[in-house]
Amino acid sequence: MNTSLPRAVHPAAWWGWAIGMAVAVSMTTNPLLLLLALAVVALVVAARRGSSPWARAFRLYLWLGLAIIIIRVVLHVLVGLKFGEIVLVRLPEVTLPSWAAGIQLGGTVYLEGLLAAALQGLRLAVMIACIGAANALANPKRLLRTMPSALHEIGSAVVVLVSVAPQLAESVQRVRRARQLRGDARRGLRSVPAIALPVLEDTLERSLLLASAMDSRGYGRAGAVSRGHRLLTGTATLGGLLACAVGIYGVLDATTPALMGTPMLLGGLALSAVGLWLGGRHVPRSTYRPDPWLTAEWLTIACGVVAAAVFVVTSRVSPSSLSMPLTPLAVPALPIPAVLGLLVGALPAYLTPEPPRPAPRVPRRGSAQLVGSRG
Amino acid sequence: MDEHAISLSRVSVTLPGATRPVLRDVDLTIEEGELALVVGLTGSGKSTLLGAICGRVPHFTGGTLAGHVRLHGRDTRDHRPRDLADLVGVVGQDPLAGFVTDTVEEELAYGMEQLGLPAATMRKRVEETLDLLGIAELRDAALRELSGGQQQRVAIGSVLTAHPRVIVLDEPTSALDPTGAEEVLATITRLVHDLAVTVVVAEHRVERVLHYADTVVHVSPDGSVRSGTPAELMVTSDIASPVVELGRYAGWSPLPLSVRDARRAAVTLRSRLTSTLATPSPDRPTGHSRDVALAARDVVVRHPGDVLAVAKVSLDLFAGEVTALMGRNGCGKSSLLWAVQGSGELTSGTVQASTTAPAAMVDPRTLDAAARRALVGLVPQSAADLLYLDTVGAECDQADRESHAAPGTCARLLARFAPGIPATRHPRDLSEGQKLALVLAVQLTADPPVLLLDEPTRGLDPSAKAVLSGALRDLAARGRAVVVATHDVEFVAECADRVVVMAAGQVVADGPTADVVVSSPAFAPQVSKVTGPGPWLTVAHVRAALDGGMP
Numbered sequence: 068m069n070t071s072l073p074r075a076v077h078p079a080a081w082w083g084w085a086i087g088m089a090v091a092v093s094m095t096t097n098p099l100l101l102l103l104a105l106a107v108v109a110l111v112v113a114a115r116r117g118s119s120p121w122a123r124a125f126r127l128y129l130w131l132g133l134a135i136i137i138i139r140v141v142l143h144v145l146v147g148l149k150f151g152e153i154v155l156v157r158l159p160e161v162t163l164p165s166w167a168a169g170i171q172l173g174g175t176v177y178l179e180g181l182l183a184a185a186l187q188g189l190r191l192a193v194m195i196a197c198i199g200a201a202n203a204l205a206n207p208k209r210l211l212r213t214m215p216s217a218l219h220e221i222g223s224a225v226v227v228l229v230s231v232a233p234q235l236a237e238s239v240q241r242v243r244r245a246r247q248l249r250g251d252a253r254r255g256l257r258s259v260p261a262i263a264l265p266v267l268e269d270t271l272e273r274s275l276l277l278a279s280a281m282d283s284r285g286y287g288r289a290g291a292v293s294r295g296h297r298l299l300t301g302t303a304t305l306g307g308l309l310a311c312a313v314g315i316y317g318v319l320d321a322t323t324p325a326l327m328g329t330p331m332l333l334g335g336l337a338l339s340a341v342g343l344w345l346g347g348r349h350v351p352r353s354t355y356r357p358d359p360w361l362t363a364e365w366l367t368i369a370c371g372v373v374a375a376a377v378f379v380v381t382s383r384v385s386p387s388s389l390s391m392p393l394t395p396l397a398v399p400a401l402p403i404p405a406v407l408g409l410l411v412g413a414l415p416a417y418l419t420p421e422p423p424r425p426a427p428r429v430p431r432r433g434s435a436q437l438v439g440s441r442g
Numbered sequence: 443m444d445e446h447a448i449s450l451s452r453v454s455v456t457l458p459g460a461t462r463p464v465l466r467d468v469d470l471t472i473e474e475g476e477l478a479l480v481v482g483l484t485g486s487g488k489s490t491l492l493g494a495i496c497g498r499v500p501h502f503t504g505g506t507l508a509g510h511v512r513l514h515g516r517d518t519r520d521h522r523p524r525d526l527a528d529l530v531g532v533v534g535q536d537p538l539a540g541f542v543t544d545t546v547e548e549e550l551a552y553g554m555e556q557l558g559l560p561a562a563t564m565r566k567r568v569e570e571t572l573d574l575l576g577i578a579e580l581r582d583a584a585l586r587e588l589s590g591g592q593q594q595r596v597a598i599g600s601v602l603t604a605h606p607r608v609i610v611l612d613e614p615t616s617a618l619d620p621t622g623a624e625e626v627l628a629t630i631t632r633l634v635h636d637l638a639v640t641v642v643v644a645e646h647r648v649e650r651v652l653h654y655a656d657t658v659v660h661v662s663p664d665g666s667v668r669s670g671t672p673a674e675l676m677v678t679s680d681i682a683s684p685v686v687e688l689g690r691y692a693g694w695s696p697l698p699l700s701v702r703d704a705r706r707a708a709v710t711l712r713s714r715l716t717s718t719l720a721t722p723s724p725d726r727p728t729g730h731s732r733d734v735a736l737a738a739r740d741v742v743v744r745h746p747g748d749v750l751a752v753a754k755v756s757l758d759l760f761a762g763e764v765t766a767l768m769g770r771n772g773c774g775k776s777s778l779l780w781a782v783q784g785s786g787e788l789t790s791g792t793v794q795a796s797t798t799a800p801a802a803m804v805d806p807r808t809l810d811a812a813a814r815r816a817l818v819g820l821v822p823q824s825a826a827d828l829l830y831l832d833t834v835g836a837e838c839d840q841a842d843r844e845s846h847a848a849p850g851t852c853a854r855l856l857a858r859f860a861p862g863i864p865a866t867r868h869p870r871d872l873s874e875g876q877k878l879a880l881v882l883a884v885q886l887t888a889d890p891p892v893l894l895l896d897e898p899t900r901g902l903d904p905s906a907k908a909v910l911s912g913a914l915r916d917l918a919a920r921g922r923a924v925v926v927a928t929h930d931v932e933f934v935a936e937c938a939d940r941v942v943v944m945a946a947g948q949v950v951a952d953g954p955t956a957d958v959v960v961s962s963p964a965f966a967p968q969v970s971k972v973t974g975p976g977p978w979l980t981v982a983h984v985r986a987a988l989d990g991g992m993p
Contacts, residue, residue: 208543241827244780244786245822245827247814248783248821249884250888251844262830276539277539279498279502280542282502282523282524283523283527283532284524284542284552284553284556284601284604285524285527285556285557286524287524288525288527351557351558352558353555353560355551355565355568356564
């Protein structure tokens with residue numbers, strides 16, 4: 068269907084698509100639609116994820132989703148407000164004092180209430196799966212690289228932070244092993260000073276080395292910026308942020324004048340953008356092999372937007388078709404437009420180019436191939 | 443104004459908190475396209491000199507710098523290291539510590555991104571550099587998965603892409619095995635010859651670089667700096683390669699710098715040596731007793747991720763013998779030592795260590811950590827991991843307590859290995875050699891019959907190495923079994939009775955040092971290459987053979 072060469076799709080496109088899917092999912096408790104959305108997300112992930120470690124993390128998000136459903140159901144049974152007619156189990160109910168009215172400890176569990184809780188859990192689980200899909204499909208480091216150049220130093224710091232965490236775990240392990248050589252087999256809290264001190268010193272030393280290496284390689288190199296320009300950049304950024312804050316307040320508080328709401332917010336955002344652009348203009352920095360934004364990216368975003376838009380429209384036109392009929396309990400409807408919207412969301416699995424496959428690498432250490440132990 | 447690549451005029455550096463300058467009144471010029479080798483004992487200000495050249499001193503380290511350091515006319519006074527990034531590239535000891543990104547290609551591009559080079563230029567330079575360093579097939583590889591030599595080559599590549607005119611390398615091969623070191627050194631000489639880059643490199647093991655160098659810069663412990671041609675400077679330098687020492691002993695002039703030069707000058711020396719062969723060979727008498735101190739049988743160590751680190755190794759360690767364990771990085775040396783000590787992983791196989799009880803052998807794995815330590819001591823690769831208290835004295839007292847030794851045992855041992863360390867000093871402030879001496883003292887307080895050392899020679903200067911070698915010989919003379927895992931062939935020639943070579947988790951050679959080492963060009967010490975095929979491995983051996991002294 069598509070003949071383009073393998074390449075990584077722009078991470079922002081995947082995030083746009085995933086947010087669109089999540090918005091669509093957030094509007095429904097219809098189990099048929101929720102399961103269809105989950106299938107769509109899983110399909111796209113299976114078809115277009117790369118080979119990086121985070122690409123394999125999608126499964127973790129699914130487990131997290133399952134845990135959320137279970138917790139939601141257990142909470143419903145324990146403290147939820149039970150309703151419905153079809154009795155499942157009769158549990159003893161604890162009567163709470165009047166100030167805790169509304170919280171029902173235990174009590175009879177009805178099928179309707181249980182289903183409602185499970186479906187709310189499912190909705191959240193599918194939304195989390197959407198976010199997980201974005202994480203699996205889009206390399207977070209590449210996403211950081213697309214930040215405006217005025218913010219790139221923060222991006223670098225985050226990247227370093229991400230790579231420091233496994234190093235820290237490694238040195239904890241090393242020091243713990245070394246402690247045994249001094250005949251120290253203390254465990255638990257008492258071993259903390261003996262392990263923490265060498266690890267912290269190690270980490271500090273490593274950070275200093277890294278900082279000096281980055282410095283020598285030109286990190287934080289700034290072009291000559293005039294005083295006036297700096298002042299302008301600062302004013303625009305700060306003013307923009309202030310306007311945003313006031314704007315958000317205005318949007319949320321209905322009593323404020325209309326001008327303080329949306330117009331203020333938009334103005335603030337624009338001003339912030341100008342500030343970032345001004346700040347970035349004098350950063351002499353470029354990006355190696357920037358991810359291109361081509362048709363596939365537009366299509367990916369469009370698919371997400373279509374899915375979200377269809378659900379928004381459906382929720383206005385026939386809201387009942389998006390929810391699970393509980394009183395009385397019935398088979399959920401299958402609104403055709405919503406189904407088509409979700410199927411459009413599945414299109415990126417076919418419309419985008421395939422991710423690049425890295426060449427297989429031989430393990431560096433050990434002699435696995437020599438003794439033939441590779442199963 | 444001046445077109446010297448590097449010029450230092452009347453430079454003195456005083457580091458923060460120090461009372462006397464590390465470098466004083468340094469006048470030094472290095473011309474474009476030169477390979478300058480910086481030598482000096484540990485703590486002599488070698489690193490400070492390199493830091494001053496790339497601007498890290500004093501911009502990053504603090505302290506005061508008097509005088510002027512200019513790189514192609516740019517004064518480090520007015521330019522921070524980041525402003526010099528297009529002119530000077532810096533490569534450190536541990537390549538992994540300086541990596542910012544996580545794949546080879548991105549790392550190569552990082553410096554160029556900071557300089558704001560156009561995307562097309564970056565693309566081209568990354569490809570050129572990948573080819574220049576011979577790492578094109580590694581372009582997508584994760585940096586942490588590469589071998590040490592590959593990592594160091596990527597680190598060199600990552601500064602090369604910015605097309606600097608000066609490259610400063612601070613002991614680039616100290617963490618590498620001989621093969622990895624050769625790869626890196628070949629790369630460095632290629633840069634000098636093909637690209638006319640000025641290279642300043644500090645290196646403890648001068649024998650590796652000396653014959654490539656155009657200039658030698660010698661930093662004395664008092665902070666003065668002399669520079670000159672290698673042959674000139676090596677006559678008096680306190681750091682010299684074995685070939686140079688042999689040349690000094692034999693009175694050759696000019697001094698030979700490479701094995702080739704020495705071999706050509708050594709015709710008469712060889713014939714004199716061969717004539718002594720009728721007398722008993724200078725081989726060290728092996729331990730008086732051949733008591734097995736530790737017996738390992740069919741040791742297999744498997745690490746997570748299906749890595750077989752040690753594949754069925756059987757090894758006997760004898761009392762009174764120093765055994766050198768050699769082999770390339772990642773061949774299973776460390777895993778074997780840890781498994782034998784009993785604290786590390788052991789997938790299958792048995793280890794039996796002899797105890798003081800007559801004819802009793804015990805598996806160290808079955809003992810608790812303290813008892814195990816009294817039986818088999820291990821000094822790990824990052825020795826400083828064992829230290830966690832805030833003074834040297836406190837560490838010594840703790841060592842006495844944990845090994846139930848008489849108070850002062852550890853301090854006495856320390857005074858023997860490294861005299862004059864104040865007990866109030868913080869362990870982190872010690873030099874590499876002093877740190878190793880402290881850890882060695884801590885581990886020997888328990889007086890184990892078997893002592894294992896993992897890469898103890900890393901970062902040691904020749905004098906510290908001589909002290910270590912003496913200490914290990916002394917232990918062997920007192921009937922202890924010692925194992926040293928190391929890459930340093932000259933150190934092995936000095937101190938080991940027996941050499942075990944490992945490859946891919948298996949033992950490929952095991953025998954007396956002279957036999958194993960002489961038969962392999964990769965492991966032969968320089969003196970052996972010059973005087974071969976005889977059994978002389980060090981200058982001391984040659985001296986003993988000719989003058990009749992003890993080696």
